[in-house]
Amino acid sequence: MSDIRVERLTKRFNETAALNAVSLDFPTGSFTALLGPSGCGKTTMLRLIAGFEAPSEGRVLFGEKLMADPQRQVPPEARGVGVVFQSYALWPHMDVAENVAYPLKARHVKQGEIAARVGAVLEIVGLNGFEKRRIEELSGGQRQRVALARCLVADASIILFDEPLANLDMHLRSSMVDAFRDIHRRTGATIVYVTHDQAEALALADRVAIMSHGRLLQAASPQEVYRAPADATVAGFIGRGSIVSAVATGHANGTTTVEIAGHRITARSACGQAGPVKVLLRPEALRLSSEGMPATVLDSIYRGPVYEARLALPEPGQELLIDSAEALAVGQKVRVAVSDGWIIPGG
Ligand SMILES: Nc1ncnc2c1ncn2[C@@H]1O[C@H](COP(=O)(O)OP(=O)(O)OP(=O)(O)O)[C@@H](O)[C@H]1O
Secondary structure, eight states, X not given: OXXXXXXXXXXXXXTEEEEEEEEEEEXXXXXXXXXXXXXXXXXHHHHHHHTSSOOSEEEEEETTEXXXXXXXXXXXXXXXXXXXXXXXXXXXXXXXXXXXXXXXXXXXXXXXXXXXXXXXXXXXXXXXXXXXXXGGGSOHHHHHHHHHHHHHHTTOSEEEEESTTTTSOHHHHHHHHHHHHHHHHHHOOEEEEEEXXXXXXXXXXXXXXXXXXXXEEEEEOHHHHHHSOSSHHHHHHSSSOEEEEEEEEEEETTEEEEEETTEEEEEEESSOXXXXXXXXXXXXXXXXXXXXXXXXXXXXXXXXXXXXXXXXXXXXXXXXXXXESSOOOTTOEEEEEEOOOEEOTTO
């Protein structure tokens, strides 16, 4: 069994609750991204799962087996977990093959088997032929691949990644994203992946867990956190968009009619709220039109291939973000048609 369960997991450092009563299941074979701003508790959660920290309250279980509660701890080396860090944590005086072979040597695996397994994992990470290279002769991306190979060689059914791409440039990041996807497919391991990069989380994971101030805000598929964020913090953190005040006036067949700036639009909602609500409008659901909400252009920035424009609605402080094929002039009067909106729960 390689599913992970954390139950009301809390970690306090002095007075700070780095993690505050978080409960979450990581099903066998799932790929979960822990996403959130700096200091939200992602790394603390990962370290508690790995066994580098002990919980203040709550429990960590692998399958039915208790790994940690405030009284008892299974040590990290007995958990059968592979960890890949941002800093690679390689041995600089060893070559690539020696670094990758290290976990097998520590377990006294036979020499012939070590060579075969090292060759196989170097092949997976695209580093065959690099066996004798020294670590300092490798690029950042290659070093991260060595760290990945060293983690894979141990055949762990749980792999934890702590911002593994944070030190790499954009081009390398995207090629490594492909490598991680491939590794998940090949190994079927349960993966927990810490990142503060939402694009990376949406591209890689089958589930995204968004955290803020030590609490879990939402855990759902990438599509769901984008389309139906659980609150305004998640909405602001995932993707682009604007949140506007509106009044819900009617509810039918799972959709709600809301009024924004005197115009009626149809929005999706979790629970059919009535009265004042907050509505998330993504740029792809907005289009300049001859009719629709009146707005004034505040600015228009070329993002390639489109211009991203900020528009002011008549009510003070209400703004929209829209993509336009053409540049818009500041102060220009436009109208905006809305094809979709999401009423933020509890907003
Ligand atoms: N060993 C420690 N001692 C004291 N405070 C700590 C310790 N480790 C973490 N913290 C605090 O706990 C909170 C959560 O830290 P954590 O490293 O889990 O956040 P994070 O979401 O991983 O952030 P980042 O993306 O910056 O790595 C922060 O306020 C941090 O300062």
